[in-house]
Amino acid sequence: MTPIGLVAGExxxxxxxxxxxQGVQERIPDLVVQGIGGPALEQSGMQIWHPMAxxxxxxxxxxxxSLPRLxxxxxxxxxxxxxxxxxxxxxxxxxxxNLRLEEKLRAQGVPTVHFVGPSIWAWRYERIxxxxxxxxxxxxxxxxxxxxxxxxxxxxxxxxxxLADAIPTEPDRAGVRESLGIDxxxxxxxxxPGSRSSEIRLLSPVFLQAAARFAQKEPxxxxxxxxxxxxxxxxxxxxxxxxxxxxxRIIQASGIQSREQWPVSWQAMAACDxxxxxxxxxxxxxxxxxxxxxxxxILSGMMRRIMAFKSGQTGPSVPWVGLPNVLSREFVVPELxxxxxxxxxxxxxxxSLWRDESRKAHIRSQFEDLHQILRRNTAQxxxxxxxxxLTCQN
Numbered sequence: 001m002t003p004i005g006l007v008a009g010e011x012x013x014x015x016x017x018x019x020x021x022q023g024v025q026e027r028i029p030d031l032v033v034q035g036i037g038g039p040a041l042e043q044s045g046m047q048i049w050h051p052m053a054x055x056x057x058x059x060x061x062x063x064x065x066s067l068p069r070l071x072x073x074x075x076x077x078x079x080x081x082x083x084x085x086x087x088x089x090x091x092x093x094x095x096x097x098n099l100r101l102e103e104k105l106r107a108q109g110v111p112t113v114h115f116v117g118p119s120i121w122a123w124r125y126e127r128i129x130x131x132x133x134x135x136x137x138x139x140x141x142x143x144x145x146x147x148x149x150x151x152x153x154x155x156x157x158x159x160x161x162x163l164a165d166a167i168p169t170e171p172d173r174a175g176v177r178e179s180l181g182i183d184x185x186x187x188x189x190x191x192x193p194g195s196r197s198s199e200i201r202l203l204s205p206v207f208l209q210a211a212a213r214f215a216q217k218e219p220x221x222x223x224x225x226x227x228x229x230x231x232x233x234x235x236x237x238x239x240x241x242x243x244x245x246x247x248x249r250i251i252q253a254s255g256i257q258s259r260e261q262w263p264v265s266w267q268a269m270a271a272c273d274x275x276x277x278x279x280x281x282x283x284x285x286x287x288x289x290x291x292x293x294x295x296x297x298i299l300s301g302m303m304r305r306i307m308a309f310k311s312g313q314t315g316p317s318v319p320w321v322g323l324p325n326v327l328s329r330e331f332v333v334p335e336l337x338x339x340x341x342x343x344x345x346x347x348x349x350x351x352s353l354w355r356d357e358s359r360k361a362h363i364r365s366q367f368e369d370l371h372q373i374l375r376r377n378t379a380q381x382x383x384x385x386x387x388x389x390l391t392c393q394n
């Protein structure tokens with residue numbers, strides 16, 4: 001029997017870890033995986049000690065409220081693995097939880113692998129010291145991260161990004177539009193204000209006002225707004241009632257998976273001509289769909305103070321915030337953040353992108369190159385790294 005400890009803290013991590021384990025199980029048939037995971041890992045045969053949802057927190061306030069529960073879970077899994085050490089521990093994202101656990105396990109002689117490096121290139125670089133103590137091997141999503149860890153003497157493997165494997169290099173735009181009942185020649189703008197309540201509250205008003213101005217200039221434009229659930233939809237609709245936009249359609253996730261089991265956000269990205277996108281993973285997804293976008297974000301005053309206190313920084317260490325720009329090392333698409341995120345500014349940038357065909361062609365070319373760089377069969381590469389580390393232990 002070859003036991004592995006594993007903690008995945010997000011649905012995306014649950015899915016990619018389950019695919020990673022499939023490859024490991026083919027090479028090591030007696031593999032036994034135990035720890036914290038979600039439905040995909042459970043279906044792959046993992047013994048779930050605690051459900052992944054128990055680690056889910058949304059923002060600093062929720063984290064403080066959840067702290068007693070998180071401490072109980074941490075103490076439980078740490079005690080179990082102290083009594084019966086695994087042959088290897090794999091931490092998938094969730095750095096606040098996993099790095100502490102990895103540091104403890106590695107001190108006990110357990111090899112530790114961390115998959116998805118925290119964004120130390122933008123915030124809190126000093127965490128590199130904890131990573132050096134905690135992690136035997138880093139598996140990173142972005143190629144520029146390799147140099148960071150190599151410079152710090154931390155073994156690292158670039159495995160690409162799972163989204164680049166999941167999103168086709170040539171999305172079927174016509175098919176998606178047909179499934180949504182949108183004509184091929186209809187102008188479409190995707191509006192993605194985020195999936196958190198705070199994002200809906202702060203971004204929806206400026207996004208909607210910018211969209212209304214775009215609709216005045218481009219009558220007949222269809223605006224697609226994906227919503228992750230009914231709660232977020234109701235929050236968004238409250239703002240829509242105050243800032244109406246003609247021909248706006250909300251598409252909401254349901255229990256029945258739609259086209260090729262794509263999330264509704266992917267449908268909007270595939271169907272649109274341009275997009276207004278909240279900074280985050282959605283910007284990378286939009287880039288992988290080769291769509292020009294305006295990236296925006298607004299933090300409340302309290303959140304800005306909390307982030308500055310926690311990180312010791314008033315802003316990121318790089319000049320870009322959106323992942324497509326970070327990866328390209330240039331402002332391929334515009335970013336309007338905080339006070340710059342006004343309806344006038346958003347409209348002007350959106351209209352400029354819409355009208356400039358040569359700029360859109362350049363953006364598409366940049367994003368095609370980006371897709372090829374990130375498309376590396378992530379699950380297979382990460383699984384191979386885990387197998388090699390396990391083999392070295394035997």
